[in-house]
Amino acid sequence: MKAAIMYQNRAVPAYADVPAPVTTQDDELLVTVKAVAIKHYDKGRASGKHYSADAPGENGRIVGGDGVCLLPDGTRVYGMGNGMMAEKAVINKHRMVPIPAGLDDATAAALPNAVIGSAMGLKYKAAIQPGDVVLVNGATGFTGSVAVQLAKYYGAGKVIVTGRNKQSLDALSTLGADIAISLLQEEQEIKKQLKTIHTATPVDIVIDYLWGRSAEIILDSIRGDGTFTNRIRYVSVGSMAGDLIQLSSAILRSVNIQLTGSGLGSWPVEQVALLFSEILPETFQLAADGKLVTNTAAIPLQHISSIWDSTAPDGGRFVVII
Structure with missing residues (x-):
């Protein structure tokens, strides 16, 4: 054959x-x-x-x-x-x-x-609830576009997307994305936009297909200041932008955050x-x-x-x- x-x-x-x-x-x-x-x-x-x-x-x-x-x-x-x-x-x-x-x-x-790379993270790692604000980091790929649609199907109140391909990023609005952030901008501008969004409508879930430097920017953008914070479920699904990050312990101490991954070996038999x-x-x-x-x-x-x-x-x- x-x-x-x-x-x-x-x-x-x-x-x-x-x-x-x-x-x-x-x-x-x-x-x-x-x-x-x-x-x-x-x-x-x-x-x-x-x-x-x-x-x-x-x-x-x-x-x-x-x-x-x-x-x-x-x-x-x-x-x-x-x-x-x-x-x-x-x-x-x-x-x-x-x-x-x-x-x-x-x-x-x-x-x-794509469903495995999105639904398993949304449902089981992030335990998505109706009204949740979901950030999909690296949404312009095939799996990211499915994640946007399933997040809305599962009841997300708002879906924020990031990516480098402007045409694909713009097209995600037809699939349910509410806000798009280009990763081609200067890092300070990306961080500023993320902080503004997070202040107005706190992000509940991050589904991350990139990791690397983009993850560091997102995590720094949700860093707390000592006041009460919402519970954030950060789910790493891919590492297209790099396998390693630097993570300040102050982020883990200042935010009610759950940092986890979704992939082979991370799900129980029942799931x-x-x-x-x-x-x-x-x-x-x-x-x-x-x-x-x-x-x-x-x-x-x-x-x-x-x-x-x-x-x-x-x-x-x-x-x-x-």
């Missing part, structure tokens, strides 16, 4: 022939793969740079950990497994979700990772089960009904090498069609 394989000492996957996989456990299913999204998570795991994966062995590693596939009886599902960017793959029967008839393959493949039984089915239906908007660009599997390091236009996501 054909597959996208990351070999040792290669920067991009190769389009190559490999033997078809076989099931070895009772909870596994052999499926026909239809579509797989290209995500930062997949890129990190393929190269061994993500904390959840080692570098590929001498025989290489098939790329992809999830996608849209057909069960042996023809049922179309979203499933999680290993080596998904191939004509055939093995998925876990406990980690699959039926896909509504009105949802196309590309959207169904691209949406789950992961709810992801498959409730959250993904609900968001799939929202997308099928046109109430959750995404932007995807489809490419054939044989073009994987040429597109691997490219960025999809307008904050979208590339999806490999197989």
